[in-house]
Amino acid sequence: MVLDDYVHGRDARAVLERQMRVEGRLPPGQSLTLKWPVLHDGEVPKFDPATWDFRVGGLVQHPLTLSWAELTALPRRQVTSDFHCVTRWSTFDNRWEGVPIQAVLERARPQPEATHVMVCGHKGEARYGYTTNLPLADLDRPDVLLVLRNHGQDLDPEHGGPLRLVVPHLYAWKSAKWVRGLILMEADKPGYWERAGYHMRGDPFAEERFG
Ligand SMILES: Nc1nc2c(c(=O)[nH]1)N[C@H]1C(S)=C(S)[C@@H](COP(=O)(O)O)O[C@H]1N2
Numbered sequence: 001m002v003l004d005d006y007v008h009g010r011d012a013r014a015v016l017e018r019q020m021r022v023e024g025r026l027p028p029g030q031s032l033t034l035k036w037p038v039l040h041d042g043e044v045p046k047f048d049p050a051t052w053d054f055r056v057g058g059l060v061q062h063p064l065t066l067s068w069a070e071l072t073a074l075p076r077r078q079v080t081s082d083f084h085c086v087t088r089w090s091t092f093d094n095r096w097e098g099v100p101i102q103a104v105l106e107r108a109r110p111q112p113e114a115t116h117v118m119v120c121g122h123k124g125e126a127r128y129g130y131t132t133n134l135p136l137a138d139l140d141r142p143d144v145l146l147v148l149r150n151h152g153q154d155l156d157p158e159h160g161g162p163l164r165l166v167v168p169h170l171y172a173w174k175s176a177k178w179v180r181g182l183i184l185m186e187a188d189k190p191g192y193w194e195r196a197g198y199h200m201r202g203d204p205f206a207e208e209r210f211g
């Protein structure tokens with residue numbers, strides 16, 4: 001801390017928050033948390049690698065069903081990115097490791113008419129019970145990962161382990177935990193929270209909280 005922070009009684013959290021604001025990384029209406037809150041609807045699902053699969057369907061040239069062994073054999077990438085929840089907390093410099101979504105999209109080959117994607121994940125044991133929609137252009141980016149590890153450790157089940165999506169540039173409800181598939185679509189369609197009034201795109205820097 002610098003002398004000015006000491007004199008004004010600012011704690012480490014407030015100092016880091018101000019730093020992120022100065023760097024233009026704190027979206028409007030957000031505050032920095034040093035914790036990683038757990039937020040989801042439904043129970044944490046059980047994971048069985050023998051029956052788990054990841055499906056890509058809808059408007060693709062090659063529909064995919066990947067087993068756990070096939071998914072985890074795909075190339076991996078590390079990305080450090082920020083995470084913004086619409087309930088107004090943000091975390092910074094999260095170190096993720098996972099399969100780039102582009103590696104999956106390359107294999108499935110979206111048809112030219114595909115403009116939007118429905119991401120499907122668990123709500124409790126219902127494997128497609130949580131859904132969230134986004135434009136294909138927001139998914140098809142090098143920093144979007146199917147995350148297996150965080151800060152060098154297997155992703156905690158309560159944070160979506162063994163596999164979650166992370167879309168760093170949109171609000172965190174787009175980052176489906178326990179993700180199980182993608183449906184490529186020719187039009188936008190609301191997912192779980194979007195049907196309840198959340199924004200169809202959810203850019204935190206534009207404060208696209210509600211539709
Ligand atoms: N399957 C599933 N994924 C989900 C949710 C959920 O309810 N179910 N909640 C979303 C919301 S609103 C947020 S803020 C983040 C929270 O992720 P975390 O618990 O790892 O912080 O997960 C997102 N992904």
Ligand SMILES: [Mo]
Pocket residue numbers: 039085086087172173
């Ligand atoms: Mo959230």
